[in-house]
Amino acid sequence: MPSTRLQLWLYLPGVLVLAILLGDAWLLHGAVAAHSPATVAGWPGYGLVFGQPHIVGSGLLFLDGALRRPCQPLLQRAGLLAALACALALALPEAWRDGLLIGWTLWHVMGQQAGLACGQARVAGTTAARLWKITLALGAGVAAWSAGGETLQTPPPDGPWLLWAGWAFSASVLPAGGLLWQARQRDGDPRALLALQATALLAYASVLLGHAVLGVLLLRWTHDATAFATYLTVVRQRHGRLAAAAFLPLALLLSLLATAVLPGAVLLWMVLVHYLAEPALWRTGSPLRQVLQPA
Numbered sequence: 534m535p536s537t538r539l540q541l542w543l544y545l546p547g548v549l550v551l552a553i554l555l556g557d558a559w560l561l562h563g564a565v566a567a568h569s570p571a572t573v574a575g576w577p578g579y580g581l582v583f584g585q586p587h588i589v590g591s592g593l594l595f596l597d598g599a600l601r602r603p604c605q606p607l608l609q610r611a612g613l614l615a616a617l618a619c620a621l622a623l624a625l626p627e628a629w630r631d632g633l634l635i636g637w638t639l640w641h642v643m644g645q646q647a648g649l650a651c652g653q654a655r656v657a658g659t660t661a662a663r664l665w666k667i668t669l670a671l672g673a674g675v676a677a678w679s680a681g682g683e684t685l686q687t688p689p690p691d692g693p694w695l696l697w698a699g700w701a702f703s704a705s706v707l708p709a710g711g712l713l714w715q716a717r718q719r720d721g722d723p724r725a726l727l728a729l730q731a732t733a734l735l736a737y738a739s740v741l742l743g744h745a746v747l748g749v750l751l752l753r754w755t756h757d758a759t760a761f762a763t764y765l766t767v768v769r770q771r772h773g774r775l776a777a778a779a780f781l782p783l784a785l786l787l788s789l790l791a792t793a794v795l796p797g798a799v800l801l802w803m804v805l806v807h808y809l810a811e812p813a814l815w816r817t818g819s820p821l822r823q824v825l826q827p828a
Contacts, residue, residue, distance in 0.1 A: 587757045590784040615805035639674035642756045655721030665708040672701035
C-alpha cells in the first residue's frame with residue numbers, strides 16, 4: 534500500500550486551496566469567487582481526468598490472473614448487483630437518482646480515504662473508525678447535495694442543508710479525537726487521520742465561501758490520486774517499473790475510448806461495479822490484500 538509519506542503528499546493541493554480561499558477573502562476581496570466557474574459540468578477533459586480513469590485503472594489490475602482468480606466470484610456478484618442497481622437508478626425520478634448517486638459516491642470517496650488513514654494509524658475496524666467514516670460521508674454528501682452535486686448546476690448552495698452538513702462535520706471531530714488517542718496507544722501514525730479531517734473541513738469551507746468548485750476538485754483529487762498511488766504500488770511490486778509507467782497512460786486512453794463509444798448506462802454500470810466491489814476487494818484479510826503482502 535502507499536506509504537504514509539506518499540499519502541500526505543497527495544493531500545498537498547489542500548494547501549493551495551486554503552491559500553486561494555484566504556487570499557481571495559483578505560487580499561482580493563472576492564474577485565476569484567466572482568470570476569470562477571460555478572460548475573465543472575462541460576469542462577473539457579474533466580471526465581477524462583477525474584472518475585473514469587480511476588475506475589478503468591481498478592479494472593486493469595485484474596488483467597493479472599493471480600489477482601483476478603481469487604476475486605472473480607466477488608466481481609461477478611458485484612456485476613450482477615450493479616446491473617440491478619443501474620436498472621433501478623434509471624427508473625427513478627431524476628432528483629432521487631441524483632441524490633442516491635451523490636450519497637453513494639461520497640460514501641465511497643470518504644470510505645476509501647478513511648480506510649487508508651485508519652490503516653496507517655493502526656485503528657482500522659474500531660467503532661470510532663466506523664463513526665468517523667459515517668460522519669465524514671454524511672457531511673460531504675449533504676454538502677454536495679446542497680450545492681447541486683458534482684455538476685453544481687443549482688448554486689447558490691441551500692442554507693438549511695449546509696447547516697446539517699456542518700453538524701455532521703462537527704460530529705466527526707469527536708471520533709477523530711478518539712482515533713488520534715488510539716493511534717498513540719497503538720504506536721500508529723496519526724498524520725493521515727489529521728490530513729483527511731482537515732481536507733474534509735476545507736472542502737466544506739470552500740462551499741461555504743462560494744468556491745464549491747474548489748471543494749469538488751479537492752475531494753476528487755485526493756480520492757483519485759490516492760487510488761492511483763495504490764494501484765501503481767501494486768503494479769510496480771508485481772510487474773516492475775516499466776509496467777507501472779505505462780499504467781496511467783493506458784488507463785487514460787481506455788477511459789477516453791470508453792467515454793466515446795459506450796452508452797451512458799454501461800458507464801454507470803462500471804461505476805456501480807466499482808462502488809460495490811472495492812470495499813471488499815481491499816478489506817484487510819481479503820484475497821487481494823493477501824497477495825499484496827510483502828515477501
